[in-house]
Amino acid sequence: MKIKLFIVVLFFPLLIFGNMAQPWVEGSKHSTLYGAKNCQVINENIFIKLTKSEDDIYFANYKIKYTIYSEVNQTNPLLFIGIGLSNKKTVRVNNNESKINGYGKSDALNIYYSKNDSLSVNKDDLIYFEAKLNKGKNTVYVEYDADLEYNTRGFIRTYRLEYSLYPSKFWKSFGIINIEMLLGDNLEVASSNIGQPEIKNDTAHWVIKNIKKDTIELEITKKTTILSDLLLILQPFGISILFLVVMFVYHRKLLIEKHKQKNLKYKSILSLGVLIIPILYYVIYFISYSLIDFTLGQANSKHGYVFLFVFTLPILMLVYGILMWIIDRKLKSKYSK
Structure with a gap:
């Protein structure tokens, strides 16, 4: 259920545009x-x-x-x-x-x-x-x-x-x-x-x-360049998802180091990651629009009600927090033996 909810949250921007008529x-x-x-x-x-x-x-x-x-x-x-x-x-x-x-x-x-x-x-x-x-x-x-x-x-x-x-x-x-x-x-x-x-x-x-x-x-x-073609294939959603995956892997790596070394400096890594990474995911998502426009050599293009996506932040933060808490519990059990 948690995985299903997480997927729904991630695909929310696609659901927004899927119900909008192309003007x-x-x-x-x-x-x-x-x-x-x-x-x-x-x-x-x-x-x-x-x-x-x-x-x-x-x-x-x-x-x-x-x-x-x-x-x-x-x-x-x-x-x-x-x-x-x-x-x-x-x-x-x-x-x-x-x-x-x-x-x-x-x-x-x-x-x-x-x-x-x-x-x-x-x-x-x-x-x-x-x-x-x-x-x-x-x-x-x-x-x-x-x-x-x-x-x-x-x-x-x-x-x-x-x-x-x-x-x-x-x-x-x-x-x-x-x-x-x-x-x-x-x-x-x-x-x-x-x-x-x-x-x-x-x-x-x-x-x-x-x-x-x-x-x-x-x-x-x-006409477009190779870079802009790549970014257009990914779209802001794909760019932000790639960032989220990379940050998830890095966050998990830090949690493993925390439990392996039992180092106090890693004590707050779980809560800081849960707070910062979802916010950065949305920041990357919105910045990607300007990045793609920049590679196309144009001013800000129009995309409809993309700002509505930000209202899913609390849900993503909750789901990501639960997921990382479960991982942290399993790592603690594994390395405490």
């Missing part, structure tokens, strides 16, 4: 161009530059170029869905700037991909323009800034980028998609549902030849 800030939702069945997209080139804002949060600047083949000279309405984009948007068709028009009369709209396939959006989330396409190849250029989804708690901020490819199936055909993401020397791609990128000059590069996903999903995080 996230949602990012922009956007897609490739929604076009027409009488046009072919030869290729789409997406260049993404990740830039840090004044409040230390990264956002994405998109520069997207479509090469479109039109069978005839025509003026074709094109639609780009972008939820949560910046107000500054640029559209150019064959190097001529195009006016972004309003779409629909009401604020809430349903965009129909087909008769039974629609998406509910706000009219401000649409980039709607008329493209004057020549017979043959044409270029359509779209530029805008978009927010990235990110977590607000934890040591490492993970940014999530989503880009819908679903509208590509409504063109006559859709060719190769080239994606370049400028990461800089401080970021790296943590995960990708379109395969691992080729990294060159701090830029991640993907080529999608066959569109098999409806949405591109990427996660980007800060």
